[in-house]
Amino acid sequence: MKLSVLEAGLKSRAASAFSLGEEALSAFHLAAPPPHIDADASVAWPIAGAKLLKKPPLKIAEELAAALAADCDAKAVPPGFVNVKFKDAFLFEALKELERPDCFERPEYKAEKINLEFVSANPTGPMHLASGRGATLGDSLARIYRALGAEVATEFYVNNVGNQIELLGQSLKARYEGQEPPEKGYQGAYLKEMAAALPKEAAGWTNAQFAEHAIAGMLELHKADMKAFGVEFNRWFMESELHAAGAPARTLAALKERGMVYEKEGAVWLGTSTVLESDDKDRVLVKSDGRNTYFLNDIAYHLDKFDRGFSRVIDIWGADHHGHVPRMEAAVEALGRDKGSFKVIIHQQVALLRGEEIIKMSKRAGDFIALKELVDDVGTDACRFFFASRGPHTHLTFDVELAKKKSNDNPVFYVQYVHARIASIFSNASEKGVDAAAGFDQAKIVINADERGLMMKLLWLEKALLDCVRDSSPHHLTTYLTELAANFHSFYDRNKVLDPQNRETSAYRLFLLKQVQSVIARGLGLLGVSAPERM
Incomplete structure (x- = not known):
């Protein structure tokens, strides 16, 4: 018997003892007691239930302890906790159950089909430390969801069209011709290396051909980096696939059918601010010159995910995409999807600590530490454990020397x-x-x-x-x-x-x-x- 099954049984006894429904007992949980408490678990629910039952918490705890006595040794303690000790037979049975591969599967997760998208870096340069943090976060959550019984498909979205890709092609061409990249182009040494390896026929290439070559090379490196990092995506989804299938146009038509768009000043807007709480202003979908915005293409991509049958869509984005969350939440609602079916997890940046020096990075300027370089230095295990050791909302300073130590400090x-x-x-x-x-x-x-x-x-x-x-x-x-x-x-x-x-x-x-x-x-x-x- 799992601990969660025993908890459900104890909650059922509490429901009978106090004639309460599921909602009234939503705060009933077993929790690990502090080390100095001689108990296997503790229940704090009597404190939360005092207002509802109009009784002192300690009185409720005493009544609860009596109700649980058939299943465990329960004792009420001030101000209103119930400390419990389980039967030895339960402990042995529960430990043996841990040996089963499916021991953590739960019905509520077995019904889930989840699309988990993470990293999704533009193919404009090597993977960096934030990519590693996002990869660790996404891949670990995917494994955990699967352990709980969910069906999970992991996905890497490749932005292989648009202005940044054009700049990448121009930057590679400039390096090939011995020139500096454009002002807003990519400065990294990786483009110098790529340019030096270009074939002779590159002399006659267009900017688009340079961009295509750069994307193919970077994508190959990205896939190699992720594989070395222990991450295997179920799908690498190219943005160009959306355009080839006419997905943005179909998405716009679906939004029009739902009455969620309007035209103003020659542009097409998503009108969500007046009908949805999740957005504070309307957004442009198609510019006045007829070109789609990135926003429309992103909506099309997310509609594609839901159309593939996923019940829940989870995106993991870097901190610089924080402002994009409300508009995408509004767009998903505008498509008629449940608000809870879409979630964005934002993770903060990573700083590198070498000795006493903190190294800050900029991908476009070329001043960054590649993920591969860190993996080669400290190993995949240390990288993934360190990246996973802080919540995504907190900034992470990666201590290189600590990660390399062969001692209990690490x-x-x-x-x-x-x-x-x-x-x-x-x-x-x-x-x-x-x-x-x-x-x-x-x-x-x-x-x-x-x-x-x-x-x-x-x-x-x-x-x-x-x-x-x-x-x-x-x-x-x-x-x-x-x-x-x-x-x-x-x-x-x-x-x-x-x-x-x-x-x-x-x-x-x-x-x-x-x-x-x-x-x-x-x-x-x-x-x-x-x-x-x-x-």
Whole structure:
């Protein structure tokens, strides 16, 4: 039985005891108690329910504790908490269930078909650090959603048409001819290298041909960078596909049919500000010269996603796209889609710390650190764990020297070491005269405080994953894994595992460590980080 299933059962008992419906018990949750509290979990709902029930929180807690007594040892404590201890049989059953590949799947997620778009960098230069942060965020969330049972398709949108692409072609042509790029063009050394490798026939190319060559080269590099970073997209969607299929025109027609557009001063506008709360002003879709705006093309792309059958569309954008969120939310609503079916996650920029120097970057000026350069320096594992360790809304300073340390100061090393250490313990078992495959009699086991704490920490993984999707951030998982590693070290320092004189206890503790190792490997895997057997 999972912790969430037990929680649902306890909530049901509370509903019966207080004659309440689901909404009144929406705040009923099991939570991990502070370390100094002698309990497996705590319920704070009596405090929230005091106003509704018109009773003191402690009185409600006492009544709730009595209602839960059949399932666990429950105790009411001031000001209105119920601390619970679960039966040993439940702990063993729940730990064994963690071994199932589908143990975290939930009905509400199994009904979801999610399109998750991330990175989607213009093919105008190499991947940079913000690309790595977006890739880590998107790929980790995709893996977590899948673990919860959702069907997820990951997507990279390639903006291969428009003004920026024209500037890229002009910049490459200038470099080929030994000139400086246009004022608003791309200055990076990567274009010098690309220009030096151009064939002789490039002398007769048009600007469009230079742009096409640059896009193909950059896209090849992007795909290689993402593959080396452990990210495999289900689809690389080219913007040119939309235009070839006439999607912008069909989208405009759909908006007109819904009465959401009007004409003014020769241009076509999306009139959402007066009918939708999500937008504060109307936006131009087609300019007075007849050219589509980027906005119309983006709307067409999102309509295409919904037309492909996705129930939820999630975009991950960089901080410079923050102002674009309200208009896209309004556009999705204008197309008749549910407001909750579309979500944008904005992630902040990344600064690089080398020693005491913070390096700031500009892609267009060519002053940036390529993602590949950082991966080559510190490794994919450190990159992904560090990028995942902060919520997307916070700025991230990547400490290069810390990421390279082979010590417990480095959080990814600290977590990976636990996996390797447990592998070593199992390898040494036979030398110590202990059969690592031996079973134990569960009924004879007396669980001590260290063991109980380790067991409960393992069971809280499900909540950590749910917190990740609730907040659209894998940082809850990096925090969980770091705390689990600390729990393991605390347990291992105080409890002998390989004891040939006490085979029953050894077998039981090896069972615990196997669960820890499995959860560490699974958690790291959801972050796209390896779980080494040796370090």
